Amino acid sequence: MFPLHSVQGQHDISVNQRVVQRKSASMQYMKISKIIEPVLNFFFPDVCVICGEDTDKNNLSVCRKCLNKIEFIKPPYCQTCFLPLADGGAHCWQCRRTKYHFEKIIAVGKYTGVLRGLILKFKEKDFLKTVLGNLLLEVLVKNIALNQFDLITAVPLSKKKEFVRDYNQSQLLAELLADKTKKQVVSGNLVRMKDTKPQFELTRAERLVNLRDVFFVKNPSVFKNKNIVLVDDIATTCSTLEECSTVLKKAGAKKVFCAVLARD
Ligand SMILES: [Zn+2]
Ligand SMILES: [Zn+2]
Numbered sequence: 001m002f003p004l005h006s007v008q009g010q011h012d013i014s015v016n017q018r019v020v021q022r023k024s025a026s027m028q029y030m031k032i033s034k035i036i037e038p039v040l041n042f043f044f045p046d047v048c049v050i051c052g053e054d055t056d057k058n059n060l061s062v063c064r065k066c067l068n069k070i071e072f073i074k075p076p077y078c079q080t081c082f083l084p085l086a087d088g089g090a091h092c093w094q095c096r097r098t099k100y101h102f103e104k105i106i107a108v109g110k111y112t113g114v115l116r117g118l119i120l121k122f123k124e125k126d127f128l129k130t131v132l133g134n135l136l137l138e139v140l141v142k143n144i145a146l147n148q149f150d151l152i153t154a155v156p157l158s159k160k161k162e163f164v165r166d167y168n169q170s171q172l173l174a175e176l177l178a179d180k181t182k183k184q185v186v187s188g189n190l191v192r193m194k195d196t197k198p199q200f201e202l203t204r205a206e207r208l209v210n211l212r213d214v215f216f217v218k219n220p221s222v223f224k225n226k227n228i229v230l231v232d233d234i235a236t237t238c239s240t241l242e243e244c245s246t247v248l249k250k251a252g253a254k255k256v257f258c259a260v261l262a263r264d
Contacts (some may be wrong), residue, residue: 001008002153008103013019021262026060036191044062046058048061049121050114051065059130060130060131060134062131067114069114070109070114070135073108073110073263075264080092081100081105081238082104082105082235083264100244100247101256102250104257105260106132106139106140106144106257106259106260107139107263108138108139109262109263110264111234116128116262118131122169123165128178134176136173136176136259136260137176137180139259143156149183149228150226150227151185152177152178152183152229152231153169153189153248154187155231157170163193167174169230173233173259174231177259189222191215191218192212192216193216195255196210200236210238211239214243217247223251225250227254227258228248228253228257229257230244230245230257230258231259232258232260233260234260235263235264245258
């Protein structure tokens with residue numbers, strides 16, 4: 001997925017012993033199982049999960065060099081769905097002809113390179129919530145004023161998927177955002193009733209059927225008259241965010257703002 005420079009860069013013999021030890025640890029990373037990884041992470045927490053280099057103990061698990069490679073979304077982008085617009089303008093073709101139930105989507109960057117790598121690794125490495133959550137927090141506070149929303153909730157995984165993965169990464173992001181913005185995080189109230197096929201594999205018509213009756217609000221009074229920030233990892237077709245927003249609005253939510261790590 002990513003070039004592991006520390007593994008390929010065998011020329012780098014002059015570095016000190018400590019770095020060499022970390023590099024050998026990063027080589028092991030590729031081979032060892034999910035069970036041993038947390039142990040290694042405990043002993044070598046300052047090794048970049050992307051390139052294996054030293055993170056200078058930045059507590060982010062990613063080195064500065066890799067962080068600088070993230071392709072952040074810069075204007076011009078669609079004012080509704082955050083899709084980069086090569087030719088400028090306020091809205092993308094899709095948003096000009098669609099009325100969504102959410103106000104807008106905000107995103108950290110494009111689903112490529114380092115950000116894509118981090119999101120994929122986040123499925124197994126929950127400690128990446130710090131670096132990814134902080135990136136999301138930055139775009140959130142830049143684009144949505146704190147007085148514009150009341151609470152934060154995450155796009156839910158199915159019970160089966162959450163059991164297999166141990167956690168819902170969007171929920172971890174929602175918790176971090178809530179903690180930093182001093183807002184309430186609501187978990188377990190927006191629920192997913194069944195697993196669905198990945199949306200990008202389907203046509204537009206199939207997508208709508210695929211997501212029908214998938215999401216459900218247990219207790220509508222929690223969302224009633226609230227402005228909500230809805231968190232997910234990636235927005236590809238926007239149909240998951242739209243379906244969740246529809247359900248939240250039906251439950252009485254005033255406005256829904258979507259915050260995602262990557263816009264694909
Ligand atoms: Zn790195
Ligand atoms: Zn758009």
